[in-house]
Structure formats: structure tokens, C-alpha cells
Amino acid sequence: MPHPAERPDSANPIRARATVGDFELTILSDGHYFLDGGAMFGVVPKPLWEKRAPADDQNRILLGLNTVIVRTGKHTIAIETGIGNKLSDKLRAIYGAKEQLPHAFAAAQIRPEEIDIVINSHLHFDHCGWNTTRTPDGLIVPTFPNARYFAHRGEVTHGRLQLERDAVSYISDNYDPLIESGQMTLLDTKPGQIEEIIPGISVECFPGHTAQLLAVHIEPGGIDSSRKGSGGPHACYISDLIPTSAHLEPTWVMGYDLDPVTCIAERKRFYQRAIPEEWLVLFTHDHHTPIGHIALNEKGKPVIP
Ligand SMILES: [Zn+2]
Secondary structure, three states: OOOOOOOOOOOOOEEEEEEEOOEEEEEEEOOOEEEEHHHHHOOOOHHHHOOOOOOOOOOEEEEOOEEEEEEOOOOEEEEOOOOOOOOOHHHHHHHOOOOOHHHHHHHOOOOHHHOOEEEOOOOOHHHHHHHEEEOOOOOEEEOOOOOEEEEEHHHHHHHHHOOOOOHHHOOHHHOHHHHHOOOEEEEOOOEOOEEEEEOOEEEEEOOOOOOOOEEEEEOOOOOOOOOOOOOOOOEEEOHHHOOOHHHOOOOOOOOOOOOHHHHHHHHHHHHHHHOOOOOEEEOOOOOOOOEEEOEEOOOOOEEOO
């Protein structure tokens, strides 16, 4: 039986296209997957969240795995790399993982060799899975051989602790081989700090989901260092701070968040710029609404109009 949130276009691996200034954005999908609706909405009662995210008979909701390709004219950047092909058979079945990202690249006529920068917002397995590929003979190789990869050092440190709360989220084959070969650069971005990767692409640390979650700013005009909205067109991949457009309400944070109280404060901090500056917001796990502009409704609540 199809999931109640499946639509005729659900299998399309190209989820959206957009332009931001003279940068071209293509949103590719590693395929939709399923997670427990209760875990995705924390303390929010099901009668409220299921209006926005219908659940199947196992209480699972349908989520996307969105990779954003940015072509700047000089560089081709991949933000996030889905679940990948390294899960055990059991976990692949539980999540309904599709392993679709290579097909999505082919459909969009983008070769993995063209990617020269990969940015991981954090190192949970559903965000960096195709950093590496497991070959049929069991080797782990970089999926993007010509790319420099970027991730936060704190994510690596945290993943290596293998804590009982979230050990399952960290699969070291997604990053350790890249760190060992020198292909991955580890960042030390502090909370609230913005760090440039290349002109027009920067990361900002928004703690809460994890302690060092990185959002990715796409600003063809360069970083607006005044942070007052004078910088021109702007898109932002906010990752798991706001995983879908059903999570815009500041208090609708996830059961997965390590620090939900910080998430609420950080969402409000994000809205202080994203709404008045009319940023194009890119959602990591929204399969049907991967991009949108946020506005306040008549009750003062953030919505996608
Ligand atoms: Zn996630």
C-alpha cells in the first residue's frame, strides 16, 4: 500500500530548481524514507501534527532526503549527501531507504566528478551517506573524487564517543576515510559564527539538533557582514534545525534534538533574518516542499504562504 503522503510525483529524483542571483540551484533526492511521526514532532500531540504530516499504520511519516547542488559559474557544490548505500539490510528496510542519489545526479545530468565542494550540515547518517560509496566488492571510496569535503570537527568528535543516546546516528565510514585521506576539512565554527567556504557560500553554526549543526548560506553577493539584509539574494539550507515545512512553529521541535530548548531559541534567531530578508529556505527532509519563503500569518506564526 502506498504511504498516505505519497503523490504521483513522489519518485521524481529532481525535487525543485531555483536561481538565487546568478547561482543555479537543483534540489536532488536520495529518495523519500520513513521515520516515526512521534519522534519527528517530540512533545506535540499527534492530532495536531498528523494534519500536516499524515502517518501510515505504523505511525511513520514520509520524509525527503534533499541534496542541493549549487552552480556558481566557478564551482559546483553539493550540500548534504542523503543516506547512501552502506546501511545494513535491516536498517535499509526499516527506513525504506531508496539509494536514489546517483540516479538523481544522472537525471539532472550532473556528474559526481564535477562536484568540487561537498558540505555536510552534520554527520548523522541521513545527511552524509553518499559522501562515500560501498563498491560491489566492499571497498569504501569517495563518491565525489574531485571534491573537498567540509564538516564540523565537533560532529566527528561527538560521533566517535558513540554515546548511548545517538551512537546509531554516526556511521564512521561516511567520514573517517575522507579525514584519513585529507579530503575532508574539519571546521571549528562557533555557535552564531559565519565562516566562508568560497565567495558566495558560507556556513553558520546553529546549535540545538546537535551542538554544532551548520546551516549553509548561499549569497551570490557575498556575506552580508552587517547582518542587516543589505546583501541581496539569499538562500539558506537550515538542515535539521527546521527539517520540514511542517516544523516551522518554533516549539515544534523533534524528539531527536539533543537540546530542544536551544532549538527553539535558534529558530527564532533564524527567523529574525530569514523572514524580513525574504530568504529562500531549503528544507532538508521535506519531500514535497523542499524550498519556500517564510512569512508570518495573521496569528504571527511562521508559515510558507
Ligand atoms: Zn536529518
